[in-house]
Amino acid sequence: xxxxxxxxFLRQVMVNNNREWFLEHKKEYELVRGEFERGVQQAxxxxxxxxxxxxxxxxxxxxxxxxxxxxxxxxKSPYKNHFGAYVNAKSKKALRGGYYLHLEPNHCLLAVGNYxxxxxxxTSCRNEMMANTVEWLKCVENKDFQKYFGNPLPxxxxxxxxxxxxxxxxxxxxxxxxxxxxxxPKDWPHVNYLRLKDYCAWHAVSDTxxxxxxxxxxxxxxxxxxxxxxDFMNAxxxxxx
Numbered sequence: 001x002x003x004x005x006x007x008x009f010l011r012q013v014m015v016n017n018n019r020e021w022f023l024e025h026k027k028e029y030e031l032v033r034g035e036f037e038r039g040v041q042q043a044x045x046x047x048x049x050x051x052x053x054x055x056x057x058x059x060x061x062x063x064x065x066x067x068x069x070x071x072x073x074x075x076k077s078p079y080k081n082h083f084g085a086y087v088n089a090k091s092k093k094a095l096r097g098g099y100y101l102h103l104e105p106n107h108c109l110l111a112v113g114n115y116x117x118x119x120x121x122x123t124s125c126r127n128e129m130m131a132n133t134v135e136w137l138k139c140v141e142n143k144d145f146q147k148y149f150g151n152p153l154p155x156x157x158x159x160x161x162x163x164x165x166x167x168x169x170x171x172x173x174x175x176x177x178x179x180x181x182x183x184x185p186k187d188w189p190h191v192n193y194l195r196l197k198d199y200c201a202w203h204a205v206s207d208t209x210x211x212x213x214x215x216x217x218x219x220x221x222x223x224x225x226x227x228x229x230x231d232f233m234n235a236x237x238x239x240x241x
Contacts, residue, residue: 001039003210006032007105010081014105017077029066033083036103037063039210040085043101046216050224053089062087081105095121096237097199097230099223108209109166110219111202112226114233115174125236126184126194132232133190139232140172140193144225149201172201199233201226 009032012025022029040059048055062085070076081104088098095118100111117125129136139145150170165174173196180186184194203222209215 001042001210001215002032002035003039003103003108003208006035006083006103007108007207010083010103011105013079014081017079017081019078022079033066036083036085040101042213042216043085043099043219044087046220047087047099047223050220051089051227054087057087057089059085061091064092082107090241095241096234100202101219103210106207107166107204108207109202109204110222111200112223112230113198113200114230114237115198115200117198117237121237121240122197123181123183124239125199125233126181128232128236129190129193130184130188136193136232137190139229142225144221145201145229148203148222148225166202168204170201170203172196172199174198174200199229201229 009025009028013022016022037059040062044054044057044059044062064080064084064086066080066083068075068078068080070078083103085101086092086098087100088094088096090096095114097113102109102111141151148170149172165171175197176192176195177197179195180188180191181194184191188194205215205218209218
C-alpha cells in the first residue's frame, strides 16, 4: 500500500475540501482509493490466517464512502480527511467486535473491539466478566494486550470524569461511567471494567507505518493480542444478533 501517496492526497483534501477541487482531482482520488483498497485486501489476507470467521469478507464490505453525511453536522465539508476500513464477520454495522484500519495525516491507527453497545447487551457483557473473571483478566491484563493497548487499570482511569480519546497513543475504552453501573457491586476489585461504556482498544501508528509489507506482521501481532478480548465479548453479543 502506497501510504505516502494516500496521505499526500488527504493533506490536499484538508485544505481544499470543496466539490470543485475534488472533481478536478477525481482521477487522483481514484488512484489513492485503489491503493488503499489494495492495502485492505492485504490486511484481509493476513487476518484470515488467524480469524477464519472473516473468510467471506471482501474489500467492498469493509470500506466506507469518502463523502461525508453533513445533514446533522455543523461542519459542512463534503469529504472526509481519512480512509477507514472495518473488518467484521457480520458487516460494518454489526454490534460484534472487529478490526479497524485508519489512515489520516498525523493520526493513523489500528483499532479493535466494540464502539457502542446497547444497554441490555452491555449489561450482559458485564455479567459475563463477573461470572468468568479469571478468563476476562487473561484477555486484557496479559503482556501482549498491554503492550499495544496499555494497562486498562488504573492508568487509563486517572479520574472519574476522564474520557479517553483517539488522540492518545493507545487506550482501551473511549467512554466510561463516573461510578459503578446500577445493579453491580461497587466493591468488586475490577469495577473499572464495569464502568466502561465501550470495549474499543486502539494503537496509534506513524505516517510511514503502512509503507512496504512489514506492517502486516505488526498489524497481525496487534490484532492477535486483542482477539481473545473480542472473542470473549462476541460470545455474548452474538446471542443478540
